[in-house]
Amino acid sequence: MITPTETTGTAAEAQPDPTPAVAPKKIEGRSPGRIAWDRLKRDKVALGGGIVVILLILAAIFAPVLTSLFGHPVDQPHPDQINPDLGLPKGAFGGISSNYLLGVDPTFGRDVFSRIVYGAQISLTVAFLAAGVSVVIGVLMGVTAGYFGGWVDAVISRVMDVLLAFPQLLFSIALVSVMPDSLLGLSGSGVRMGILVMVIGFFGWPYIGRIVRGQAMSMREREFVDAARSLGAGSVHILLRELLPNLVAPILVYTTLIIPTNILSEAALSFLGAGVKPPTPSWGQMLSDATKIYTVDPTYMVVPGMAIFITVLAFNLFGDGLRDALDPKGN
Secondary structure (H helix, E strand, O other), X not given: OOOHHHHHOOHHHHOOOOOOOXXXXXXXXXXXXXXXXXXXXXXXXXXXXXXXXXXXXXXXXXXXXXXXXHOOOOOOOOHHXXXXXXXXXXXXXXXXXXXXXOOEOOOOOOEHHXXXXXXXXHHHHHHHHHHHHHHHHHHHHHHHHHHHOHHHHHHHHHHHHHHHHOOHHHHHHHXXXXXXXXXXXXXXHHHHHHHHHHHHHHHHHHHHHHXXXXXXXXXXOOHHHHHHHHXXXXXXXXXXXXXXXXXXXXXXXXXXXXXXXXXXXXXXXXXXXXOOOOOOOOHHHHHHHHOOOOOOOOHHHHHHHHXXXXXXXXXXXXXXXXXXXXXOOOO
């Protein structure tokens, strides 16, 4: 005989479970860009370098605004700020004061802050344009040599070897000395900047060309390239649609690392007198002027030197972090 307890069960068993069913957590896929950004956010040093880079770019773009707010016209002399007996800025540390945040130059008394900000325009413009020239030529030559191989690879590789052995500095100085004051609608410092961009960019493409060539050689034997060939895709389609999209990461990383090298090259050429013409400000030119008085007024050398140091360091830190973030084998 079945008792009522056995039929209906206990009171606890009759009550519904108060805990609602929890749906399983949905697995969210992440794109390669999202993965790279998550890695980059964890690298505080690289983020700090990236922030400094952005601030430098903004300072160069809004140089007229910053000069009007915190400085003086870039070429306006202030002889009243120079001690006529010593030929040096009045006051300590190169004449630094509330009116002249970074002091004045010892020659004409011009505002150093304004010249540093406008000098950033020259350095960053030359560096970015030269990097663009190097990337375009280097990617084109590198992917062509790596994909086709054979005599095409041999010819392009020998051209790279010749350019890497060419004395870029001497060639730049010689080219500047024979160039006219006006060329292709440019005049004065515009001609000098154009020469710097072409020389630095042209002699810099073999570096990225070698990197792209090696990557293209390893990718041309991959399955997705063989699949494209089996579907009847031509060489141009494979180069533009299959190889180049997979080369974006190394190209982007190398671009961020070649920009500080170009900044140093522009500063070195300006230091030697092959850069922009005075009175157009340039960090390398300011360092060259400071060599005459650095024993009695070191501030005028420290300020542009620190500007170059901070800029190059920020780009290098950001480039290293970006390389780690885009590494597919990274954590």
